[in-house]
Amino acid sequence: MTKELPHHAQVVSRGGSRALLRLAVHFDALMSNPTRYLRGLWWKLCGKRLRARLTIAPLLGISSRAYRLWLSREAEANRIEASPRRNAPPIIALVRNGPGEEATLASLAAEGIEARLAPTCPDATLLALLRHAQGTWVLPMYGGDLLAAGAGEALCKALVETADTTQIIYADDDLLGKNGQRCDPHFKPDWNAELCQHFDYLAGTALVRLSKIDLNASLADDWPADLARRAAERNTAQGGQPLHVREVLYHRNVRPEPQRPAPLVIGSEECGRLPSVSVIIPTRNRVDLLQTCLDGLTATKYPGQLEIIVIDNGSDDPETLCYLASLAPDFVRVLTDSGPFNFAALNNRAVSGASGDLLCFLNNDIEITDPHWLSVMVHQAMRADVGAVGAQLLYPDGRIQHAGVVLGIGGGAAHAHRLLKPDDAGYFHRHALPQFVSAVTAGCLVVRRSSFLAVGGFDAENFAVSFNDVDLCLKLNARGWQSLYEPRAQLVHHESVSRGFDRDPAGAKRQAAELAMLRSRWGVREPRPEDNWRTWQADPFHHPALSPVSEQFVVRT
Missing domain, CATH: 3.90.550.10 (Spore Coat Polysaccharide Biosynthesis Protein SpsA; Chain A)
Incomplete structure (x- = not known):
């Protein structure tokens, strides 16, 4: 026995067939951003299917007709089977x-x-x-x-x-x-x-x-x-x-609206109990970035004890070396580590000599614009049910670079809501709301030192550069310390400016190996167009009906 959909649940493509509706959605995508859409087509012609989908999917998902297309596909693929209600309570x-x-x-x-x-x-x-x-x-x-x-x-x-x-x-x-x-x-x-x-x-x-x-x-x-x-x-x-x-x-007919949170005010009583924090900053050359970061820490209003550790990973620029030598030891402790760049190993070694109850991993290309950011993150990190706490990071042009990490996007892990503006509605304002997430970026991450050590810190052997923060968060989650995204701590991130991107063959090979390990260890796989969304193993804080190839939360098309 099957149930026919009632009138209010029927999907009627008034502009014609499902094929025409699909064309209309693609037309909407083309009109919304012609340059990006055509770039996606070029990637497809070059045989880069996943890259093409990552480029075009967000444009398709924001079409006003995307949900109608999704519904039409569901109507064609499924008829709801009525089953006996034996043993079901009333x-x-x-x-x-x-x-x-x-x-x-x-x-x-x-x-x-x-x-x-x-x-x-x-x-x-x-x-x-x-x-x-x-x-x-x-x-x-x-x-x-x-x-x-x-x-x-x-x-x-x-x-x-x-x-x-x-x-x-x-x-x-x-x-x-x-x-x-x-x-x-x-x-x-x-x-x-x-x-x-x-x-x-x-x-x-x-x-x-x-x-x-x-x-x-x-x-x-x-x-x-x-x-x-x-x-x-x-x-x-x-x-x-x-x-x-x-x-x-x-x-x-209507649903409750999300409520953007008021600024988190730390009371005077709690301020007196805030624990000590060790801020760990790996760096190499680019004194302009490091100085901006340290100036922001100087202006940070944190009532607890603050230890700042800078790890110099092989700087050879004279101006940078001079600046590092000029830093007052009672303000910054400079550690020299000139080995190959291994983000995980650098931070693990610094943690072994850190004295703070909490650790704050901070990129040298972070620009601090809010003096209360650290108090907000520490307030959340002190909770017994919380592991890693991540901030909202913005690109210099004001768009979002990080609002939590979603596992499985593009077959790996990706930053949620990337490229939205903080005041955009986005997907039910999710980018503006504190929430549990699967992971947060180590570009700015606060965690209890005891929890970090309990899970073995960063995995320097398998995740030297990429996904070490995701792996850390997932290990913490597995122990019952859930990762948390806190948008009321907002900073600017000049992403990968000092280290650059992995475009050389050796870097690409390393990144591929780290992606393979992430997939193997945490059950992530590359999405395929033929996947059935009902059987897709989505991030629990995402949804399988949302696109697995879009950092923005849009309907799977």
């Missing part, structure tokens, strides 16, 4: 009064889910409904939102397969635009407690296991969101986490 939907509630009730009935209308604000009626639903799973929804075709089966399947400790199950959603056309999908990350503090992506799209606490404690006016928040907190407190169903199961 679900009761509570629909908050609001415009469009009749359509909400109809969509729930079509999916075989029992529903009750509930008041807008908490009262005795709502409490009675919750008591009636005790012992079941509750689906709080807002009037006007619709359940997607097949959502009933998907939710029941999740309930049958979920662990007994799971308290909440959430899914992806999109918006219903004019004439019921679906748009603006939110392909959500797996559970990200830090992100959820600034962006409620659970409310209205979550199945909640009711608790006696929910019946005894007063609810907030926005009770669907409050029930979801409490269930998520309960789940986390019990050592588990909310379950993410990676399917668009909800069509919404």
Whole structure:
């Protein structure tokens, strides 16, 4: 038995066939950036398929018609198979009064889910409904939102397969635009407690296991969101986490907006307890960059003890050598290490002589523009559940260079949201929100010294130059110390200015070997156009329906 998609979930390519829609998306991409699009075509003609996809995919994904193309492909490839609901616990939907509630009730009935209308604000009626639903799973929804075709089966399947400790199950959603056309999908990350503090992506799209606490404690006016928040907190407190169903199961009229965080103010009491930090800076020549970096450290307002270690990796420029010799020993300790450039080994050796409770790995081409950056990063790094903390790094022209690292992009690892401007909306403002990530760059990274040593530091043998920071973060994550991206610490990064890029054969060979090791050790592989997104092993804080060849979060096309 199969379920036909209802009218509100159907994909109608009004401009013609799917092929015409694909052409329209490519036309949009060409018009948005002709130079980049044509460069991508040139790479394809040269047989550089992955490079071509990395160039063109972000342009395709930002087309207003990209989601329609994605939906048309899904409609052609899949018909939702209805499965028996044996052993699935009962679900009761509570629909908050609001415009469009009749359509909400109809969509729930079509999916075989029992529903009750509930008041807008908490009262005795709502409490009675919750008591009636005790012992079941509750689906709080807002009037006007619709359940997607097949959502009933998907939710029941999740309930049958979920662990007994799971308290909440959430899914992806999109918006219903004019004439019921679906748009603006939110392909959500797996559970990200830090992100959820600034962006409620659970409310209205979550199945909640009711608790006696929910019946005894007063609810907030926005009770669907409050029930979801409490269930998520309960789940986390019990050592588990909310379950993410990676399917668009909800069509919404409106959704909560991300809330850009206020500046992180470190109180005077906490300032007195901030630990000592060792800042480690490898350098070679380019005195102009190093001086700018050290001037920024001089202006940094950090109330704790600060140790600065500069590793001179074979500088031979007289001006640089003179500058290093002039640095006051009580301000900067200069270590000389003239061996071949091995970023991991240089930093590991410096750590062995560092005295700080926390380590800050800092590139010499970092320009510090905010005197409070270090206090913000240390505040986060002191948390017991946090490992490496990374800052938001900008190119000199103001665009984003680093906003966390996504594993698997392009078959390796890439900086998320690269080339966006900080004030852009981007993908639900993710680049502007503190959140857990798989990794952060060592261009500016703060970590507890004890945690760094516990995982063996940087792997100097296998990741001399590239991916050593990613490997470090993944080792920390595996120990329960999750990497965290903190955009309220913002610096400028003149990327690879002093070292340059690996364009020589030896450098290219080394980088290929490091990429191969990353793939082997952490299960990363190169994406292929024929991959099924449902079986793609995505970064848990990304999504398999998002493009695996774009640093910007755009729909896979």
